[in-house]
Amino acid sequence: MKEMNWENNSNNPVQTLTNGDSEKISTSRFSSLLASKDRDYLLSSSEAEAEADQVKISDLEGRVIGLYFSANWYPPCRNFNQVLVDVYDQLKSNGSNFEIVFVSSDEDLDAFNNYRKSMPWLSIPFSDLETKKALNRKFEVEGIPCLIILQPEDNKDGATFYDGVELIYRYGVEAFPFTKEKLEELQREERMRHETQTLKNLLTNPDRDYILGQPITRKVQVDSLIDKTIGLYFSAQWCLPGVTFTPRLISIYQKIKQTLEEKGGEDFDIVFVSNDRDQSSFDTYFGSMPWLALPFGDPSIKSLAKYFDVQGIPCLIIIGPDGKTVTKQGRNLINLYQENAYPFTDAKVELLEKEMEEAAKSFPKSEYHAGHRHELTLVSEGTGGGPFICCDCDEQGSGWAYQCLECGYEVHPKCVRAVAPGSTEGS
Numbered sequence: 001m002k003e004m005n006w007e008n009n010s011n012n013p014v015q016t017l018t019n020g021d022s023e024k025i026s027t028s029r030f031s032s033l034l035a036s037k038d039r040d041y042l043l044s045s046s047e048a049e050a051e052a053d054q055v056k057i058s059d060l061e062g063r064v065i066g067l068y069f070s071a072n073w074y075p076p077c078r079n080f081n082q083v084l085v086d087v088y089d090q091l092k093s094n095g096s097n098f099e100i101v102f103v104s105s106d107e108d109l110d111a112f113n114n115y116r117k118s119m120p121w122l123s124i125p126f127s128d129l130e131t132k133k134a135l136n137r138k139f140e141v142e143g144i145p146c147l148i149i150l151q152p153e154d155n156k157d158g159a160t161f162y163d164g165v166e167l168i169y170r171y172g173v174e175a176f177p178f179t180k181e182k183l184e185e186l187q188r189e190e191r192m193r194h195e196t197q198t199l200k201n202l203l204t205n206p207d208r209d210y211i212l213g214q215p216i217t218r219k220v221q222v223d224s225l226i227d228k229t230i231g232l233y234f235s236a237q238w239c240l241p242g243v244t245f246t247p248r249l250i251s252i253y254q255k256i257k258q259t260l261e262e263k264g265g266e267d268f269d270i271v272f273v274s275n276d277r278d279q280s281s282f283d284t285y286f287g288s289m290p291w292l293a294l295p296f297g298d299p300s301i302k303s304l305a306k307y308f309d310v311q312g313i314p315c316l317i318i319i320g321p322d323g324k325t326v327t328k329q330g331r332n333l334i335n336l337y338q339e340n341a342y343p344f345t346d347a348k349v350e351l352l353e354k355e356m357e358e359a360a361k362s363f364p365k366s367e368y369h370a371g372h373r374h375e376l377t378l379v380s381e382g383t384g385g386g387p388f389i390c391c392d393c394d395e396q397g398s399g400w401a402y403q404c405l406e407c408g409y410e411v412h413p414k415c416v417r418a419v420a421p422g423s424t425e426g427s
Helices: 027-034 075-093 109-116 129-138 164-175 180-195 199-203 240-263 279-287 299-307 330-341 346-360
Strands: 041-043 054-056 064-070 098-104 146-150 210-212 219-221 229-235 268-274 315-319 325-327 366-368 375-379 401-403
Touching: 027 129, 064 075, 064 129, 075 098, 075 164, 098 109, 098 129, 146 164, 164 180, 164 299, 199 299, 229 240, 229 299, 240 268, 240 330, 268 279, 268 299, 315 330, 330 346
Parallel strands: 064 098, 229 268
Antiparallel strands: 041 054, 064 146, 210 219, 229 315, 315 325, 366 375, 375 401
């Protein structure tokens, strides 16, 4: 579970601006941030820019403001946008003093207008390039989507939170009003939930005490999974990385099951947590899997995604026999260590890392790979390496890698197909 950090550190995801390093956030502050010499208003509703009503910036007095940096062309922005719309609508229906101002990174006016059709909040006009640039510089926006939360008053408890996207994904409407006290309260509650976590309270609800087996009509009691190691597999048929990873996971799953069956005693299973868009897609995708699943559209699916802070799929969460979370990095561990990753505990990962360190001593210091024209150099986290996406299998990696020092191409050592210099097939 990732802790929020309240220290004023530019490397932290959530930062606090105090009186010593920021101007007072007030009506005049909002005006200095959002207005230009020719404009003291924002665009309202989702109408095209030329037809939109104008809202005076002074009307934002006393409100909590979210500056929303986003663009229609980037899929993660579109994905987050719908989540943010749902939270915004709930807060507005509750009478909350919350407002969002869209700061566009769209490529042209048509894209801006089309994107705004999905937005019930305010926007800076697309034509005001200088204000948008100034806001990006002011808040050091390095990636989108980005949601900067500004409090209406600047006092010792006031704060500017830089990672509103994570707060929305993690807590939804419960994060409002985004004060330090509120978020610390949510963290305490979250810690308590994790400390008292059981498999039964994760996978059941008052109306359902079972999950689906194979065939899909078979119901499996959640109680039968207690004392097993369980993987919660978040994926969807429309997700290409998920469709690519699933066959690999099936193969590893079957190998783990076979090994445990031969040893006797322990057991392992996976529960598919679907993000499919319709029942038919779910039926087809789940039909290709040898494990269990939550019913399509079950309310537990959204609550689990929020509880485990799942921001991208595919994702594999490992739950231990005691019902507690072992790791959220199951996918990465499967890619790195295959069936040897089981039971995914810190002790097992530490052992595997030591074995990899020992094995790396015999790796060639450099290789030519069939999929790349340049020489690749063996690197580790201590010698210029780090987390990466393998350019050969498109999966996550960390620790040792073969890296092209000319262009940054990286592959897992296990993915290298060694060839003689000049014999490469790729570019």
